[in-house]
Amino acid sequence: MADTVQEFVFNLTFPFTRTLGTTLSTFSSALAQGQIIGVRTGGRVIAPPLEYDPDTAADSGNDWVRVGPKGTVSTWTWVPEPTNLHPLDHAFGFAFITLDGADTPMLHLVDAGSESAMAAGMRVEAKFKAPADCVGRIDDIIAFVPAADPSPSEGAGEPFVAPEENDITEMDAFCDLQYVDNASPTTIMWAKALMEGRIIGQKCPQCDRTIVGPRGMCSVCAIELDESHIVEVPGRGVVSNFTIVTPTPYPGQTETEPFARCSILLDGADAVIAQQEILDVPVSEIRVGIHVEVVWAPENERSAADIDNRSRGSGGDIIVGWRTTGEPDEPAARYLDRMM
Ligand SMILES: [Zn+2]
Numbered sequence: 001m002a003d004t005v006q007e008f009v010f011n012l013t014f015p016f017t018r019t020l021g022t023t024l025s026t027f028s029s030a031l032a033q034g035q036i037i038g039v040r041t042g043g044r045v046i047a048p049p050l051e052y053d054p055d056t057a058a059d060s061g062n063d064w065v066r067v068g069p070k071g072t073v074s075t076w077t078w079v080p081e082p083t084n085l086h087p088l089d090h091a092f093g094f095a096f097i098t099l100d101g102a103d104t105p106m107l108h109l110v111d112a113g114s115e116s117a118m119a120a121g122m123r124v125e126a127k128f129k130a131p132a133d134c135v136g137r138i139d140d141i142i143a144f145v146p147a148a149d150p151s152p153s154e155g156a157g158e159p160f161v162a163p164e165e166n167d168i169t170e171m172d173a174f175c176d177l178q179y180v181d182n183a184s185p186t187t188i189m190w191a192k193a194l195m196e197g198r199i200i201g202q203k204c205p206q207c208d209r210t211i212v213g214p215r216g217m218c219s220v221c222a223i224e225l226d227e228s229h230i231v232e233v234p235g236r237g238v239v240s241n242f243t244i245v246t247p248t249p250y251p252g253q254t255e256t257e258p259f260a261r262c263s264i265l266l267d268g269a270d271a272v273i274a275q276q277e278i279l280d281v282p283v284s285e286i287r288v289g290i291h292v293e294v295v296w297a298p299e300n301e302r303s304a305a306d307i308d309n310r311s312r313g314s315g316g317d318i319i320v321g322w323r324t325t326g327e328p329d330e331p332a333a334r335y336l337d338r339m340m
Pocket of ligand 1: 204218
C-alpha cells in the first residue's frame with residue numbers, strides 16, 4: 001500500500017496584525033527612528049519598556065529614557081545551525097544584553113562571527129537596518145555586534161521626549177509553524193480500506209453502535225476497539241447535516257463561490273462521515289434527508305496523502321464526492337439518533 005502515509009507534516013502559516021498599545025507604540029516609533037528606549041519605574045530603567053512594573057503590577061507610566069545603542073552581554077546561547085525561521089542565515093548567539101542606561105536586559109541577537117568570540121561581559125552595539133527600511137519592529141536592529149569602542153553610549157540614561165502621537169500603533173507579524181504527526185493505527189486501517197474501495201467502521205460490542213471511520217474506541221461506552229471490531233459499511237447513506245461555506249479570501253483558499261460540506265449517515269452506521277461534497281445538487285438545494293451514494297476516484301488516481309488523524313472519516317482524494325440516488329428524501333425522524 002505505497003500510497004498509505006504513515007507520517008504527516010503540517011505547515012501552519014499565516015500573517016496577522018496586532019495593535020501595540022501606548023507603551024510599545026512609543027518603543028516602536030522610537031525604534032523606527034533608530035532610538036532604543038526604556039521606561040523608568042520603581043527606581044530602575046526597564047528596557048524594552050513594559051506597561052506594568054513586574055514587581056508591583058503598577059502602571060509603568062511614561063518616564064521614557066534613552067538607552068543603548070551599546071550594551072553588555074550578561075548571558076548567551078549559540079545557534080550553530082539556524083533554520084529558515086531564524087533571523088540570520090548564519091551561526092549567531094541569542095543573548096541577554098543590558099543596554100547602557102538600562103537596569104534590565106533585553107533579548108536580542110549577537111552576530112559575533114564565532115562562538116569563541118562570545119563572552120559574558122562583552123560590549124556590543126546595535127546594528128540597525130537602513131533608516132528607510134526601519135518599520136518599528138524589533139528586527140529593525142539586525143543584530144548586536146561587538147562594539148568597536150567599548151566606552152559608554154552617548155546620551156544613554158537621558159530623558160526621551162515622546163511625540164504627542166506615535167507614528168506606529170500596529171505591527172505586522174507572521175506565524176510559521178511546522179509539526180509532524182504520526183498516523184494512528186485506525187487512520188492507517190481507514191486509508192488502506194479506502195484505497196481498496198471499501199468504507200469501514202468499528203462496531204462496539206457493548207452498545208452495538210457502528211462508528212465510521214474507525215476511532216479505536218467507542219465514544220459512548222469509552223471502551224477500546226481494535227481490528228477485531230472492524231466492519232464494512234455500504235457506500236450509501238443520507239445527508240444528516242450540512243454547512244454552507246461562503247469563502248473569504250485568505251492565503252491557500254482556492255474556492256471563490258459558496259459551497260456545501262455535508263455529514264452523511266451511512267446505512268447501518270451510527271456516526272456520520274463528515275465534510276463531504278454532494279456532486280450533483282446546487283448549493284441552494286442542499287438539504288437533510290437526501291439519499292446519496294459514494295463516487296470513488298479511479299483506482300490509479302487514488303491517494304491517501306490527505307488523510308490524517310485529524311480528518312478521521314474523510315475520504316481525502318479517494319472519495320471524489322457523493323451523488324444522489326433519486327430516492328425520496330428520508331424523513332428526519334429516521335436519523336435523529338446519530339453521533340458526530
Ligand atoms: Zn459502545
